[in-house]
Amino acid sequence: MTSNKSILLVAWFFYPKLGGAEMIVLNQARYLRDSGYDVSVLTSTVKGLEADDSFDGIKIFRRDFINSSVSYPADEIVANLEKIFARTEIKIVHFHNGSYPAASTDMYAGAENIKTIYEFARLHNCKVVEHSHNAQLKDPVATKQLRELDWDCVICVSNFVKQKWIEFGNQAKDLRVVYNGIDLSKFNHVQADPSVDKLRLTIDGKLIFFPARVVSMTQGAISKQKNFILLLAACKKLLELGITNFRLIAILNESEKEQKTRKANRVLGDLLCVYDLGDHITFIPTVMPDDMPKMYAAVDIICVPSLYETFGLVYIETMASGKVAIASNTGGPTEYIKNGKNGFIVDPNSPDDLSEILYEVLTDEKLNEKIRRNGLATAKKFSVETMMTKIEAIYKKLLEEK
Template identity: 25%
Template sequence: MKIAILVSHFPPKWIAGTEIATYNITKHLAKRGHEVHVITRYSKELQRLEESDSLYIHRVCYLDFPILRFFTHLFFSFVEIFKIRKDLSVIHGQMVSPCGLLAMIAGKYLQKPSITYVRGSDVYKATKLFKITIGEFVLRNSDVVIALTGDMKREIQKIYGREVFVIPNGIDLEKFNNLSKENVRKKLKIANEEEIIVFVGTLRSVKGIKYLIEAMKIIIQKNIDTRLMLVGDGEDRESLEKHVKELDLEKYVSFVGKVPNEKVPEYMVASDVFVLPSVSEGFPVTILEAMASGLPIVATKVGGLPEIIKDGENGFLVEPKNPKGIAQRVMLILEDDNLSGRISRNNRECVKKYSWGSVIERLEEVYKS
């Protein structure tokens, strides 16, 4: 099949959740013999067109002004789709806007099937105005709508009353198979006796990191050799660093900063507990990475997380904005080796159903339907 996949940003310039997932989708589709064209925004340090085997990355220009950015991105992306229209099988947009909107419009114009893949924030954080305008237009008129989770599917059906497929994120399990905790701790200069709590993601308010930091104030009263590693960067880093100082936690909280995506497994494997304290969430790849690392998980009861984490089986769920709840579950895991060992084994087994091979097979079925 010849497939166009539209995404606002694409690695290596951007490495947030949607961008990483899109990279993996395109890579695995190309490996399976499909001709894949990614259409994304141009960045001056990158080439306008890259080609590797059956994967083509088209980076389009846009005017970087608030209103013009949206419309020029749509226009030049449409021009690029028009150039590759011959034998095109499907036009796939990542997120409702702008890429789902563009996929739907281009599909109607070129008489090609269009797919909108809803990723989370385009449902959970969308304003009422967005839902009754762009959301209404795109999700009612796309030929196919895919959601990351069952919770997203139910939300879309409640508002728009249409059929929705569910296809989750996937993970490359091979990245985690040959990593030794002892070796990566030595490489990262982490003492063996330290108990490491890790968060991996963008440092912004929706991730609820403030509440995890406040949980550390409770945890260190009982577990003095515990440290929190915050792996990632973002707009809230400065305010979070200030919060750490206010709570006198500089010795117990480390801001690692942004690391290359291929290095994330090392930080996971070196740790003892993964915490995702999000206020709002879709289906984060970091949860799958933690599971593949065999980490016990403490996460909030938001978005698609309860579909992945079964309370007491492969982790624990707490209410959002609940430092005490986070602290209690983390301490329970750290203090009970039998419990943490059982959860670790369950996660390594559970994550197998999220291999990229399984996910891509499901996506191919939707493309052909």
């Protein structure tokens, strides 16, 4: 093992907490491991898991100062980092969303912790890479100070994100786009989830899947960004037009332990009274990432009409599963979804627009076949291997610099 192949990935969350960005980190870590790199992950703590852990041959360092709403003393963070760096000669520190402090109650505090990690890496002559998955500017003070750090390279997951960095006044030496990639093998010839597949026996039509959480666990409210309300309104319009050959499937965390969750579920109940879909909607428990391909295999349409998506991993997964993807016309998805060719793009503020697209998909099987075929071809361009070939080229360039 050569010392110049030691990489530290810094991520807000890691396995077993996996969202879109976290899946990218996991796939990246696995690829680097298989390619002979000494790879480790610095991430936030998880109740019940060891501080120094490993998963799938990947070293994991779980620390409280990651994704924290508290500004930790710099010397405490440094002491932790010195122990980590003593184990291997790290050459590159690769931050995922390092420019976006995720601490929900005090983003400025989270930014200070990340800045300390950055400064420690610089002091130890590491190259520093920022991998920007988010583009929203929720806290100008906290995000500005992190964006303006002297990153050796900023990787943007889409041209949409890159343009936002430019608009924000980014001064990075190297600002480039590397699209996200998925493990295509996980979506080929997958056995459908039997519990969902049984729903087909109860309807003469198609299953529409909303794979995002309806209720935000952090906000304790209906998730606005994923725009579930628009989908409810569009489905209601279909029923009003006499189109009944569908069932909407959505994920709902049924835990009543948290007061925020109970409150959000009451709000959801009120919404379902307004948008009364009757037996045309079914809620299922949280689906773990490893089980999501089975869900895709069981349904026909995956619809997430988000208010914005910086990339939209779900749509690539949908295409790789041979299903019909419906996204909104904002952000990253417009860079690879061609409306009516390999998927559909809708106005995130128009229930009429979405209901018209759903009507087409529910009634035109010839169109569906074309969409699925072209979607499969598109998905092949977004593999983990394609993504990591570009990232490895960045590593090589940085390590060759004096």
